Amino acid sequence: MSYCTATYRLHDPKADFHKKAESIAVGLTVGSWTELPQAKRTAMQKHLGQVLHVDVHEDLSDADRYADITIAYPDVNFSRDIPALLVTVFGKISMDGRIKLIKLGFSESFQSAFPGPKFGIEGIRQQLDVHNRPLLMSIFKSVIGLNLDELREQFTLQALGGVDLIKDDEILFENELTPIEKRVEICARAAEEASKETGKKLLYATNLTGRTSDLKQQALRAIDAGANALLFNVLSYGYDVLHELSSDPEITVPIAAHPALAGAMYPSPHYGISASVLLGQLMRLAGADLVLFPSPYGSVTMPRDENLAIRDELISSDLSIKTSMPVPSAGIHPGLVPVILQDFGMDVVVNAGGGIHGHPMGTAAGGRAFLQAIDAATHNIPLSDYAHSFPELQTALNIWGGK
Numbered sequence: 462m463s464y465c466t467a468t469y470r471l472h473d474p475k476a477d478f479h480k481k482a483e484s485i486a487v488g489l490t491v492g493s494w495t496e497l498p499q500a501k502r503t504a505m506q507k508h509l510g511q512v513l514h515v516d517v518h519e520d521l522s523d524a525d526r527y528a529d530i531t532i533a534y535p536d537v538n539f540s541r542d543i544p545a546l547l548v549t550v551f552g553k554i555s556m557d558g559r560i561k562l563i564k565l566g567f568s569e570s571f572q573s574a575f576p577g578p579k580f581g582i583e584g585i586r587q588q589l590d591v592h593n594r595p596l597l598m599s600i601f602k603s604v605i606g607l608n609l610d611e612l613r614e615q616f617t618l619q620a621l622g623g624v625d626l627i628k629d630d631e632i633l634f635e636n637e638l639t640p641i642e643k644r645v646e647i648c649a650r651a652a653e654e655a656s657k658e659t660g661k662k663l664l665y666a667t668n669l670t671g672r673t674s675d676l677k678q679q680a681l682r683a684i685d686a687g688a689n690a691l692l693f694n695v696l697s698y699g700y701d702v703l704h705e706l707s708s709d710p711e712i713t714v715p716i717a718a719h720p721a722l723a724g725a726m727y728p729s730p731h732y733g734i735s736a737s738v739l740l741g742q743l744m745r746l747a748g749a750d751l752v753l754f755p756s757p758y759g760s761v762t763m764p765r766d767e768n769l770a771i772r773d774e775l776i777s778s779d780l781s782i783k784t785s786m787p788v789p790s791a792g793i794h795p796g797l798v799p800v801i802l803q804d805f806g807m808d809v810v811v812n813a814g815g816g817i818h819g820h821p822m823g824t825a826a827g828g829r830a831f832l833q834a835i836d837a838a839t840h841n842i843p844l845s846d847y848a849h850s851f852p853e854l855q856t857a858l859n860i861w862g863g864k
């Protein structure tokens with residue numbers, strides 16, 4: 462029997478977790494079991510959920526008593542798409558008390574419906590021709606209300622700072638001043654101009670927004686205008702929309718998944734969906750080439766163990782699809798680069814908005830400060846030593862800290 466699995470964490474001071482596990486396995490598959498006549502049971506057997514593990518943690522105070530329960534759900538019960546899987550394993554039960562979905566397991570059959578990221582970590586590096594260091598991404602800031610000239614100016618300053626990628630802020634939607642095709646056209650030209658000075662390639666992830674029914678055409682218009690990457694607010698649309706876009710052969714550019722709304726689902730230890738599932742397993746399965754998430758060190762933080770669990774899922778060999786690039790974000794400044802590399806290694810995008818635009822010497826200097834920090838960290842040179850020769854980095858360390 463081919464099945465997908467779901468592991469839940471249930472907190473309860475008194476529950477019989479084995480009994481609870483059985484009720485979940487039956488309740489989310491055949492509905493009832495012991496009352497069924499034998500003939501009906503034989504017919505329904507192939508649909509019956511199976512309890513695989515119940516790992517009870519008793520050695521804690523009543524308030525902390527919990528169990529991790531893993532249940533197998535027969536593939537025959539649901540279609541091979543993420544909505545069907547999520548409703549099957551965590552639809553009704555997500556509303557039934559203190560239960561959190563902490564891990565998914567995909568059958569070969571289910572996985573085969575997902576081509577995964579088109580580019581992945583290696584493909585992104587090939588697009589940029591950068592192979593031996595972390596990548597650097599900057600973020601447009603205060604863009605709402607800017608016209609095309611002002612947008613081009615901010616883009617150019619970021620590009621001249623030597624960044625590898627530039628992304629729209631996730632709150633930049635279609636608008637009369639900077640519609641996507643025009644935004645892409647002027648930024649593509651500005652990237653070409655900047656490249657004459659920096660000698661570097663650059664990906665610009667423009668925010669794909671608007672009604673779901675128009676997203677594909679919107680993406681094709683952007684690509685026709687010169688877009689070489691897309692940003693997408695996945696959770697406000699749903700994973701299946703990302704799956705649709707990433708698996709479409711006409712959409713020939715990498716997709717960066719923004720975590721907007723994720724905070725409604727992952728933080729509680731007792732409810733919701735763990736970050737490693739929400740921003741790790743499902744984003745990669747649905748085809749995100751890069752995945753942003755709150756870092757452990759910035760302004761909007763996520764615990765370090767959850768960050769590393771996301772990273773593990775984005776690069777895990779458990780899935781036979783390409784890997785997704787981890788992008789720990791929010792409140793990142795050059796002084797954090799050593800700890801980012803320590804936690805994530807080389808396959809990471811250092812991503813910053815305020816940490817670049819807020820540099821006292823200007824936006825371009827902000828980019829240079831990050832590149833100097835990345836060069837120092839990749840050669841195990843303390844930032845404070847390296848900064849003696851680089852005023853942009855020294856200025857960043859003076860105002861934001863780091864050593």
Ligand SMILES: CCCC(=O)/C(O)=C/OP(=O)(O)O
Nearest residue numbers: 754755790791792813814815
């Ligand atoms: C986790 C997403 C981070 C994000 O969207 C963003 O705009 C970060 O900006 P800064 O915190 O680097 O200014």
Ligand SMILES: [Mg+2]
Nearest residue numbers: 600630631632
């Ligand atoms: Mg943002």
